Amino acid sequence: MASASTLWPEIWDRICSFMPKPSLLQLGLTSRDMNHIALPWAFRDLRLEGFGDSAERFVKIAKSPALRDLVRDLTIDTCIDPHFNYKSTECYEMCTEFMDALPYVRCFSRVTSLHLRFNEFCGSDEQDRRGVHCEETWDFRYRVLNTVCHCVAGMWTEERQVTIDEEADLPDHTPKYPEDDLGVSLTQALHLRELTIANLADYDDPRLSASEAWKKVLSLPSLVDLKLYITTEIDEDAPENALYFEEKYAMLENLPYTWLCPSIAENLRVLSLYCQEFWGWFPKMDFRLVGESSPFPKLKVLALGYYVFSHQWQIDWFASIGQENGCFGLEELYLDNCPILFEARQMGPFDSSDPGYPMTSTVLNRVWNPETHKYPLRWHNILSHWAQSMKGLKVFRTGRGSGNGPSKEMFNAAMQDGKSPEFPMVVLRHRLSDQAHRNFDAPEPIPPNMELEVQKKLWVTSKYSQGAGISTLPGCRLQYLKYDITKGPSEYDEETTNYFSDEIAFAPEVEAVAMDEAAYENIMLAISERQEQGD
Template identity: 25%
Template sequence: MSGLASLPREILGEIFLYADLQCRKELRLTCGTLATIGKGWVFRDTVVSLEDESYNRLENILADPSLVQCVTTVCLNVSKWNEEDVDYDEQSEHGDEAAEWSALPERFRALFHRLGELPRLQGVSLCFDEACADSDDWHIQVPQSQAFRSVVLRKLMTLLVSLPQLPQGLTLHNLHNINESEESAVADITQVLGALRSLRLNIVHQEDGNDDFDFDSTNPHEFFTALPSFWLNPAASNLEHLTIYSNLFYGFFPKLNLQGVHFPRLKSLAFGNYEFVHDSQLDWILSHGSTLTQLYLDNCHILFEVAIDCPEKTYLEPRVFERREGLPSQDRWASYGTRWHHYFRAFNEGLPLLRKFGFGCTSWLDLDHAHGNATTLTLGMGEECYAVFNDAYGPPYPLDSHMKYMTSIEGSEDQEYRDEAPLIPSEEDRQALGDLYRRIGQPFSPDMTYDLEEMVIGSHWS
């Protein structure tokens, strides 16, 4: 161990950087040199959850002048909070802002307001429960109402703008797809966004067991339409890291149009559950070629065929749609001819600074992200990387591997489904992907996993 301790401090710092929290703690116990260097790494990221252990940890840190200098990132985790366990005061009502806030444990509220005592605080994350409802009429039972989420988010933004220095990193995990509309709340959010270098949005939408209802409800469409102006444009000038994940596929429908947003300093970009259906989406990524060094596409699809009864609400111009025999009379059909090998070659040529690339799939929603559990992206081209969108004959969700048409049965007045062939990744796709990895010098083999903890979860601001 003395040999390890004799290494330059820069190398020892790199060792702590790539070690998990438990290893960092054990390394600190080996000798005085590693104890000194490792202190900052052990106490760098702090979680404040609704548990005595986390309360005690932060209180002890705040009481120690040397430890308080170590904390740069705080995760406020209220994901386990269940309003059903709260008995609201007779003088207040559920949904009232003061009542919603005061219902949280007193120790949590006290420590929340003491975050300003952390002089080196640079990143903040807020984690809600993943289940949400589009309104507070309780027709769908969820642990946390929209009123509760709104109050906590407003309190956080008010706190952040009061700090001596605005944070440079913000992660909102399980952000419900309803934006704040109250003027002062919007002003606080806009001010916080303007100082950010890192923004990670993990967005959740109402689920009630009926995928079609989830998909066709109003909120997802309003949220993604407003996302560029509400969340991205205020941060555009300084932002270096952007992550957008959603538990509902988005891009085509609900429509997300990023063409009006440009990030002159963007270094890393991650999309989860994003749909590509037009070359302008590829062009938007390539427009950041002078700065982009990391790109992650997690469970993203190319939609090679789409059929929908409301083309005016999609990413595509209505004029590109046409009628197609075998589809319902109200549906319109369109196709997209660009393939993944076109994308990979474009990244290879148009992103000269790219050094890290992840293309694959991970079940990020199934993990406890707020506590820093590792999330891994399984690299490679699965058959699901090409898909069709068909809102008439979905399974029931409109995304499927192939298009379905109705056709007449010979000699009968009845009709039956006719399944078109799915689009399977080609050898050309795989070759172009391998060429991209080789060019950037990143090891690659099918089923290799890639650690996405920093990118997707945002356990640290940078």
């Protein structure tokens, strides 16, 4: 067996890429050469969290030129404690150390991937519509987002931070600012390649939209990968009341002018857009407003979560994406729990200028005048068209992902080294959650009927180290749903309940089941043949 001294540095570098941080730090102590290889991997990924000593460690690394320049992947998580029950009667104490550490983001000039994560519960102020405390208010989120944007854009100064804090006006927080410039340029923007946000609030905050720093971040030439998961305000005691929370409608309707504005849409190669509830039809989000003639001209990968198909124009729009990417359109398309609406009962009258869509103002006015609409679009219509029109498509997955919780595959893979985890299990579960919008292209989940011993053999490999993606079992793919304003807690009624089965999914007409499956097999065959020709 080769000794450590006889292995090439390239081999050790590859080995280090699979090692946990404690092992990397120990390896770095063995020799100067090993430290040179192991240290960059040990500090490649960094987290700033609102619990433990995370903020203190983050600031120490930020103040070290030797260590901060090693960081490439930065995660900022607002959680104050994985054990804490948000939106409850528990007493919430903001982590002031976390908030004070945010301006140090500007020190990490070599970060290329930035991941922001908020709590899934959002609301307007301290007392939401049903009187229960909402911890991460819109003011809180604005302070975090705009501070980070100023750091990324190379626009952070203490004076600007003071203005942000005055606008946010957070209770029980007296900010402390960095005492010096730390040898970091105040005008150098980070060359971000990837930006992901988990639990982005369903609120189009005018303060953020007006921020020059936010606009600059979305205009960064280097930013080609955007992944957003939008959370929505809820009423746990009366879930049906969330229908009348107006902020989410404005937020989704304005996406083409905010998070998907031309300055970023024209540059993206990868886009992942998920929402906590069904969206696209109602709340409406009109993709036609994103680059009318050539939407997302350079896009190669698109992932959507809980997006609803309902109209013919959507078929043509998807086929028109990426016409300037050099690959004849989209290369990869992922549809995570994206059904077709075949029937809807909603407040009328509907929008006469855009037939088949409700008018938000009519619904919010609560004038009882329901209308029932039928929608003829079927999966075989969509897939047969895409098989011919999407010439560059090499990967197509439609089905159901792992949702908000950690996939069992990713969790068990993280626990398979036979050692005690370097942090409590509850922390591990927390860190592996809220990643569906990032893990969509991971390997399919393990089938539920697979023997446990076979599953364990997969867990010890690196196959699921980055999570489990979308299941394409027949029970998961090609879904349909109805909408009924008179039903609760959700107005959307999914027709299939046994997703992870080998049974073919429901279709509104009996004959459509076979037609849908045939169209699915045809597009998958076309993609397979295209891949073989490419090889």
